[in-house]
Amino acid sequence: MANVKALLFDLDGVLVSTEKNHFIAWCETARTLGISFSKEDNEALKGVNRVDSLKQILKLGNKTLSSEAFESFLVFKNKIYLDSISTLSEADLLPGVHALLRQAQSMGVKIGLGSSSKNAPMILDRLGVKRFFDVVIDGNGVTYPKPHPEVFLNGAKALGLDPSECLVFEDALSGVTAAKEGGFLSIGVGNPLLQNVADVYLNNLTEFRLEAYV
Ligand SMILES: [Mg+2]
Structure with missing residues (x-):
């Protein structure tokens, strides 16, 4: 071609x-939600955006959140992630x-x-x-x-x-x-x-x- x-x-x-950074952040988020989250679970989130990833994690734990709580967990995950990638370089x-x-x-x-x-x-x-x-x-x-x-x-x-x-x-x-x-x-x-x-x-x-x- x-x-x-x-x-x-x-x-x-x-x-x-930044896969391991996402994994760390989702693990911490899931732990806070009382949901167990494995490396295999993380594999299924590859290429999936933040909103849909959190939905999948909640599904794993059979949990639902109010829209306010859902938003705050999105922010929570992103903060952990951003902290962990702040040292990225060339x-x-x-x-x-x-x-x-x-x-x-x-x-x-x-x-x-x-x-x-x-x-x-x-x-x-x-x-x-x-x-x-x-x-x-x-x-x-x-x-x-x-x-x-x-x-x-x-x-x-x-x-x-x-x-x-x-x-x-x-x-x-x-x-x-x-x-x-x-x-x-x-x-x-x-x-x-x-x-x-x-x-x-x-x-x-x-x-x-x-x-x-x-
Ligand atoms: Mg990719």
């Missing part, structure tokens, strides 16, 4: 791994990320972010890579979470491109599904479960050859 004009990246698990970028961003920029290939995280702009800033991004679509800019393709469609639209001109890099099944639904070529990264699902699979971004797509 040639003629690629933009790369659209998911954030978590593709550019950086050193936390996953292998191959920095080189690929630099290469894409030098070749005139646009770069976008399509993440369900509302903290995405702050995390890009901490990682020192915000300057590479032509467009950032985060959890504040979408109505429908992945696997709905909205976040990537909005990214392509903001760049004035057709989905067929963009590659989507994802580590979660919901994200690969979103990419495919939207008409994008999907590149699965670092999650063996995507090996037979994504159009192309890479262990990490060092394996990606941009020259083959432009």
